[in-house]
Amino acid sequence: MSLTSNSAEIDHLRWKKFSVLNDGFVCLVDCMGDDAAVVQAARVSYGEGTRKTSDDRTLIRYLLRHRHTTPFEMAELKFLVRVPMDCWRQWIRHRTASVNEYSTRYSVAIDSMQSTVPGEWRTQATQNRQGSSGELPPEIGEQLSADEHHFHVQARKLYLDRLEAGVAREQARKDLPLCTYTEAYWKIDLHNLLHFLSLRCDEHAQQEIRAYAQTIGEQIVAKLFPVVWEAFGDYRMRSMNLSALDVGVMQRLVARPRPVDATTWTEVDFLESQDPSWLALARSRERDECRSKLERLGLLAPLANGAS
Numbered sequence: 618m619s620l621t622s623n624s625a626e627i628d629h630l631r632w633k634k635f636s637v638l639n640d641g642f643v644c645l646v647d648c649m650g651d652d653a654a655v656v657q658a659a660r661v662s663y664g665e666g667t668r669k670t671s672d673d674r675t676l677i678r679y680l681l682r683h684r685h686t687t688p689f690e691m692a693e694l695k696f697l698v699r700v701p702m703d704c705w706r707q708w709i710r711h712r713t714a715s716v717n718e719y720s721t722r723y724s725v726a727i728d729s730m731q732s733t734v735p736g737e738w739r740t741q742a743t744q745n746r747q748g749s750s751g752e753l754p755p756e757i758g759e760q761l762s763a764d765e766h767h768f769h770v771q772a773r774k775l776y777l778d779r780l781e782a783g784v785a786r787e788q789a790r791k792d793l794p795l796c797t798y799t800e801a802y803w804k805i806d807l808h809n810l811l812h813f814l815s816l817r818c819d820e821h822a823q824q825e826i827r828a829y830a831q832t833i834g835e836q837i838v839a840k841l842f843p844v845v846w847e848a849f850g851d852y853r854m855r856s857m858n859l860s861a862l863d864v865g866v867m868q869r870l871v872a873r874p875r876p877v878d879a880t881t882w883t884e885v886d887f888l889e890s891q892d893p894s895w896l897a898l899a900r901s902r903e904r905d906e907c908r909s910k911l912e913r914l915g916l917l918a919p920l921a922n923g924a925s
């Protein structure tokens with residue numbers, strides 16, 4: 618398979634704003650490289666000989682599968698993003714990008730805050746202590762959204778009153794809520810962008826930053842690097858990492874005689890009563906993770922009440 622240039626796609630995407638949340642966006646500013654640039658870099662190391670054994674798509678898939686990272690660093694993408702500050706605080710933890718952010722010391726803070734509609738207030742998750750799960754009832758959401766709106770108006774007024782009174786911008790901003798939008802240029806190579814996307818598209822990441830990561834991935838990276846994106850989906854996003862303990866559990870599980878008529882094993886059939894590594898894990902996050910892998914593989918029946 619030979620690869621096609623993405624230059625027309627870059628022209629098409631450049632400065633196109635993809636909306637995220639109520640007033641955020643991501644847009645591509647520039648892009649250097651394409652699928653072919655990854656292949657070109659790899660062939661410097663592996664030589665022309667690789668042409669005989671693998672076509673371009675196969676080579677990209679091999680590189681991604683085996684975590685040969687530097688060919689993916691040859692491509693770079695630059696974005697302009699508008700993100701609420703709480704989300705940006707998570708985003709900026711990724712140290713492998715170059716960043717220039719809107720300065721609220723130089724300029725008046727962007728007059729926009731991330732707001733939440735009544736149906737989108739989430740409850741605290743019980744399993745994942747960092748996460749959220751279902752939604753609050755709409756009547757409660759109505760009140761929360763109304764209170765939020767009132768607070769945003771008050772917070773902005775306080776900020777503008779301070780500026781009006783002559784307070785320096787760097788001091789006046791200190792009580793701006795974390796939902797205030799900021800903007801930044803964000804430049805990162807493709808390898809580190811994929812790392813960012815794998816962490817921030819994951820279900821453990823906060824929903825708001827996931828919305829940004831999914832937009833970057835699906836609207837931009839998928840179009841500019843289709844072959845890399847396909848491999849990333851197959852070997853990173855939809856793949857499964859098995860620990861030595863997971864492998865032990867699975868080996869013992871499939872070695873046991875399956876109960877007659879059962880399509881999957883149940884907890885009682887096997888795990889809680891018999892398996893040493895399952896017992897060693899006791900009830901823990903690691904065992905829950907192992908369980909969900911077994912469920913995903915169709916080996917273990919999901920628990921009836923969703924408990925672990």
Ligand SMILES: Cc1cc2nc3c(=O)[nH]c(=O)nc-3n(C[C@H](O)[C@H](O)[C@H](O)COP(=O)(O)OP(=O)(O)OC[C@H]3O[C@@H](n4cnc5c(N)ncnc54)[C@H](O)[C@@H]3O)c2cc1C
Nearest residue numbers: 707710711712713714747809812813816817819821822823
């Ligand atoms: C779901 C989730 C929950 C999180 N919860 C928390 C939390 O509760 N508290 C908290 O503080 N953080 C939290 N984080 C942030 C997390 O710990 C990382 O700091 C963040 O995701 C950046 O990851 P990274 O270092 O792999 O990425 P990058 O900074 O982009 O780095 C990419 C890779 O480059 C290498 N690298 C970069 N800089 C260095 C360096 N200076 N030295 C050595 N190697 C380097 C590492 O291999 C790294 O994996 C959370 C992240 C996620 C996704």
